[in-house]
Amino acid sequence: MMKWKKTVALGLAAVMALSVTGCGGKETEGQGSGESSTGGGESTAPEGGYAESDRITVEVYDVAANYHGIQSGWFAKLVGERFGLELSILAPQVSGDDSLYQTRCSNNNLGDIILLDNTDFIDCIDAGLIKDISDSIYNYENLAVFKTQIDAWNTQVGDGSKLYGIPTEMTNTSPDTYSENIPFSSVCLPWDYYQELGAPEIKNLDDLLDVLEQMQKNHPTNKDGDSAYAISLWKDWDGFGMENILQTCKWYGQEGRDSVLLGNDNSVMSIIDENGAYYKMLNFFFEANQRGLVDPDSPDQNWQITDEQKLRAYRKYLLWYNWEMNLAGIKLTDEEKQSGVGFVTVPVSDMNIYQVADSYYGSGRVWGLGAGVDGEKEKRIMAFLNWLAGSEGNTTMWCGLEGINYVEENGRFVQTEDANKYMLGEIAMPDEWGGGSFADGNQKLNQYIVSSMAINPRTNEPYSFGYWSSQQEKPKDKRWVDWTEKYGKDKQTDYYLEKNLMKVVANVNVVLDSDTTDIALIRSQCGTELKDASWRMIMAKDKDEFDRMWKETKDKMIGLGFEELYEFDCQKYQKIIDVRKGN
Amino acid sequence: MINNKKKLRSYREFLYILPFLILVAVFSYYPLYGWIYAFFDYRPPRPFSFEDFQGLKWFKYLVDNPVRLNQTLSVIRNTFVMSGLAILTSWLPMVFAIFLNEIKCMPFRKAVQTITTLPNFVSWVLVFSVAYNLFSSSGMVNSLLMKMGVLERPVLFLQSSEHVWGSMWLWSTWKSLGWSAIMYIAAISGIDEELFEAARVDGATRMQLIWHITIPSILPTYMVLLMLSISNFLSNGMEQYFVFQNAFNKESIQVLDLYVYNLAMGSGSYSVATALSMLKSVISVILLCVANKLSKLIRGESFM
Numbered sequence: 001m002m003k004w005k006k007t008v009a010l011g012l013a014a015v016m017a018l019s020v021t022g023c024g025g026k027e028t029e030g031q032g033s034g035e036s037s038t039g040g041g042e043s044t045a046p047e048g049g050y051a052e053s054d055r056i057t058v059e060v061y062d063v064a065a066n067y068h069g070i071q072s073g074w075f076a077k078l079v080g081e082r083f084g085l086e087l088s089i090l091a092p093q094v095s096g097d098d099s100l101y102q103t104r105c106s107n108n109n110l111g112d113i114i115l116l117d118n119t120d121f122i123d124c125i126d127a128g129l130i131k132d133i134s135d136s137i138y139n140y141e142n143l144a145v146f147k148t149q150i151d152a153w154n155t156q157v158g159d160g161s162k163l164y165g166i167p168t169e170m171t172n173t174s175p176d177t178y179s180e181n182i183p184f185s186s187v188c189l190p191w192d193y194y195q196e197l198g199a200p201e202i203k204n205l206d207d208l209l210d211v212l213e214q215m216q217k218n219h220p221t222n223k224d225g226d227s228a229y230a231i232s233l234w235k236d237w238d239g240f241g242m243e244n245i246l247q248t249c250k251w252y253g254q255e256g257r258d259s260v261l262l263g264n265d266n267s268v269m270s271i272i273d274e275n276g277a278y279y280k281m282l283n284f285f286f287e288a289n290q291r292g293l294v295d296p297d298s299p300d301q302n303w304q305i306t307d308e309q310k311l312r313a314y315r316k317y318l319l320w321y322n323w324e325m326n327l328a329g330i331k332l333t334d335e336e337k338q339s340g341v342g343f344v345t346v347p348v349s350d351m352n353i354y355q356v357a358d359s360y361y362g363s364g365r366v367w368g369l370g371a372g373v374d375g376e377k378e379k380r381i382m383a384f385l386n387w388l389a390g391s392e393g394n395t396t397m398w399c400g401l402e403g404i405n406y407v408e409e410n411g412r413f414v415q416t417e418d419a420n421k422y423m424l425g426e427i428a429m430p431d432e433w434g435g436g437s438f439a440d441g442n443q444k445l446n447q448y449i450v451s452s453m454a455i456n457p458r459t460n461e462p463y464s465f466g467y468w469s470s471q472q473e474k475p476k477d478k479r480w481v482d483w484t485e486k487y488g489k490d491k492q493t494d495y496y497l498e499k500n501l502m503k504v505v506a507n508v509n510v511v512l513d514s515d516t517t518d519i520a521l522i523r524s525q526c527g528t529e530l531k532d533a534s535w536r537m538i539m540a541k542d543k544d545e546f547d548r549m550w551k552e553t554k555d556k557m558i559g560l561g562f563e564e565l566y567e568f569d570c571q572k573y574q575k576i577i578d579v580r581k582g583n
Numbered sequence: 584m585i586n587n588k589k590k591l592r593s594y595r596e597f598l599y600i601l602p603f604l605i606l607v608a609v610f611s612y613y614p615l616y617g618w619i620y621a622f623f624d625y626r627p628p629r630p631f632s633f634e635d636f637q638g639l640k641w642f643k644y645l646v647d648n649p650v651r652l653n654q655t656l657s658v659i660r661n662t663f664v665m666s667g668l669a670i671l672t673s674w675l676p677m678v679f680a681i682f683l684n685e686i687k688c689m690p691f692r693k694a695v696q697t698i699t700t701l702p703n704f705v706s707w708v709l710v711f712s713v714a715y716n717l718f719s720s721s722g723m724v725n726s727l728l729m730k731m732g733v734l735e736r737p738v739l740f741l742q743s744s745e746h747v748w749g750s751m752w753l754w755s756t757w758k759s760l761g762w763s764a765i766m767y768i769a770a771i772s773g774i775d776e777e778l779f780e781a782a783r784v785d786g787a788t789r790m791q792l793i794w795h796i797t798i799p800s801i802l803p804t805y806m807v808l809l810m811l812s813i814s815n816f817l818s819n820g821m822e823q824y825f826v827f828q829n830a831f832n833k834e835s836i837q838v839l840d841l842y843v844y845n846l847a848m849g850s851g852s853y854s855v856a857t858a859l860s861m862l863k864s865v866i867s868v869i870l871l872c873v874a875n876k877l878s879k880l881i882r883g884e885s886f887m
Contacts, residue, residue, distance in 0.1 A: 099848040105628035120628075127628035235830075292736070296720040299742045299829065517626045517854065521644075524850025532830035539742070539831070559650020 050084030056377050057086040061104065061111030063120075063365065064447035065091035073441015074433040078396070083384040087113075089444055105129065113381055114368045115168070115447055119514045121366045125157060125164050131369040133382070134163040140382055142390030146170050146449075149361050149509075156511040166385065167362025167509055168447050171454040175360035175507040179453045179462070180322065182345050182492045183353045183502055185250040188319040191344045191479035193219060199486070203349045205284050208318075213291050215317050222314040231288050232295035232316035235535070236302040240527035241271060241278060242534040245285065247320055249277035253352040253503065258523060259562065259569045264354040264503040266577050270566050271530070272554050279550075285538045286546055299535055319343055330424075340478040345492050353502035355493075359451050361509035367449060389449045391458045397443055398452045398463035404429070404438065412459045414470040508579040512572050519568050522561040529557050621858040626851055641858040655859075662838040665824075666816045668752045673812060676760055677805050680767030681797055685789065696768075699761025710758060711826035714741065742831045751836055755823060766808065770801040810878055814871035817863050839863055 071087040212230035237243035254261040325343040387393040425437035452464035489495040496502035533553035624635035718740040725737035821840035847856035
């Protein structure tokens with residue numbers, strides 16, 4: 001679930017490396033809630049930082065990390081000197097299955113700092129793997145700022161009297177509004193190629209396929225002569241079903257959560273219902289492949305290959321994630337940007353985008369401490385987490401380093417001239433930061449306590465680079481100027497909301513029931529079945545084969561116990577629906 | 584007195600083998616304790632508890648409706664096919680060794696032997712990356728064919744369930760042929776040279792030498808290896824199928840070991856996976872006994 005978080009760091013890199021992605025005015029509807037930049041727990045640090053010899057190695061079990069090993073580079077130096085810690089990151093995503101989790105759980109030690117999905121976290125609390133931090137947590141002033149959110153999460157655990165976890169990606173904005181300019185998932189096309197076709201109105205998915213087909217016909221290769229395809233899929237983020245399909249389901253008002261599709265109208269539907277978005281998008285990709293629009297590399301490429309070899313090289317023409325557009329623009333030159341090259345989000349008239357509001361209460365994961373952590377180690381870790389929750393830590397996590405990536409001018413952040421060169425590794429880090437490239441030394445935790453859309457109390461602007469007023473004042477890339485001209489709005493989401501193309505659902509961070517062994521088995525078998533079948537169906541020879549495979553898959557899933565799972569999930573997700581309705 | 588001495592000696596000799604008995608106990612018998620997971624409801628991070636006794640529930644789960652039964656059967660079918668292919672062609676290394684032995688030019692013979700043995704030391708992950716670079720949609724074969732104008736769109740060799748049994752067999756044969764031949768080469772060099780000389784004096788041709796001396800002499804080696812591979816019938820390893828598996832060919836190459844892995848590590852269902860692997864062990868023991876009996880019937884000697 002939520003595999004997109006893998007790329008948060010990548011997205012950040014892109015956001016930082018690029019100029020403004022959005023348009024429009026400042027978004028400071030929520031004032032900073034008075035975070036302090038000096039951490040309360042840091043008083044334990046010796047003058048001048050911890051010595052090299054006085055470092056404690058802590059194991060960070062991190063479900064978001066894409067990197068397994070010891071953190072290195074400038075971030076390691078910072079954490080070492082400031083908090084006396086060396087981070088040894090354990091990344092279950094790297095092995096790609098549950099083995100690391102299970103073996104470490106059965107060994108009764110997951111790690112010192114633990115980041116897990118909500119449900120797993122609850123299981124681990126029950127199993128006694130997580131430390132109760134009720135007594136100390138609010139002594140740390142940056143964490144205390146998020147008391148509302150932290151309490152809201154922890155009251156759902158046991159009898160609700162103890163505090164174990166700190167939710168991820170909390171904001172100080174609002175749980176009901178969406179602050180970003182572009183929906184998380186929407187149709188994104190290369191603006192120049194779209195203009196070339198006369199920017200035809202796209203009424204539905206068939207029109208979209210027509211547009212993509214013409215684009216591919218006009219531009220069968222990128223400028224280097226490498227073959228390009230309208231659609232390029234990847235396989236390594238798949239969970240219950242294909243992640244590429246699950247994300248595009250959001251175009252039609254539904255979010256896939258294992259066996260159910262949650263609607264932005266608070267409806268619940270089975271994922272294998274033919275009226276649902278999953279089947280609709282499966283058909284879309286199948287049709288696309290029938291027209292030769294799907295990259296034949298799709299079934300065996302992973303995200304990294306897609307990103308480096310296809311996306312950044314302009315070899316795919318349909319994107320959906322908003323951060324994906326930024327990555328696609330990394331290699332664009334200034335001239336290209338000024339002539340309208342690059343991706344934009346393009347409205348499709350029959351869409352009804354499912355958009356979750358800012359992650360005020362958290363994004364579905366939790367930070368915690370291992371049960372065995374105590375004494376000096378605990379103090380240092382808490383000081384570190386406190387820093388991560390505060391302005392200074394988040395500025396470092398999201399914006400980079402002062403003097404390298406940004407400077408402060410008149411109370412606001414301004415990007416330095418060399419920021420992009422540092423990001424792309426064209427300039428090595430200065431010796432005081434230990435040299436090496438910025439990206440290599442960047443934090444590999446890949447998950448944050450505070451969201452990039454939260455307001456930085458130091459500047460009263462979001463942490464996210466693209467939303468700094470200094471960035472907004474820079475001349476916009478031509479494609480966004482054109483966009484505003486064509487659609488009459490500065491902010492893309494304003495247009496979508498006005499035209500009823502998008503509906504925002506409230507952010508809730510509900511702890512859901514964990515599976516029994518039976519349900520877990522059915523879930524994994526049905527999920528694998530649906531995922532494998534989806535790939536086969538997209539690549540099916542013809543409609544007959546497609547239909548036959550769909551029927552076989554449904555029968556097989558039902559035989560594996562899908563109905564029992566669906567019933568379980570309906571009850572489980574009803575909790576979310578109830579809270580949303582309450583909002 | 585003599586009796587006592589004998590007793591003492593037997594104690595001493597028992598001590599000689601004791602370390603090995605301990606090793607066997609620790610590494611082969613102690614792990615069987617893990618079988619109890621098959622009878623309980625165990626899912627990490629929840630600690631194991633004797634209160635979650637489930638009886639034969641997980642065994643029944645594997646076969647309790649047509650779809651699950653089919654899945655189990657198809658896994659067993661894949662295992663039988665892959666092992667069956669290996670056993671049907673198990674004479675290949677023997678023939679290869681014999682022909683290799685007939686090569687008179689030593690440098691050439693050594694070169695062939697080295698080159699064919701090397702793949703055995705390449706891990707399956709590397710073999711797959713070789714396969715990937717050769718046969719993926721942007722791999723060498725596709726690029727070449729497309730540049731030559733033979734193909735318009737790449738052929739997805741690795742994403743096809745067609746001929747997948749054959750290609751899996753080819754990969755594993757390519758990898759193991761030279762290595763398996765070593766045993767036979769050793770056996771051939773152990774044949775008494777006088778036999779050949781006597782036959783040559785009697786005017787036997789090269790083929791007659793092979794047919795009447797070499798093959799009968801190394802047949803016992805072949806039989807022993809065959810028995811061993813029959814007892815390993817169900818354990819055809821999972822690495823190869825693990826690296827080659829994808830959505831398109833999984834139905835055809837998911838063998839028992841891989842299925843156990845996918846169940847346990849993929850879905851955290853240790854209990855079902857243990858139940859399945861227990862069944863596997865039981866069937867393996869039966870197969871071994873059958874092979875032993877057969878050997879006794881056919882050749883008059885058994886190995887147990």
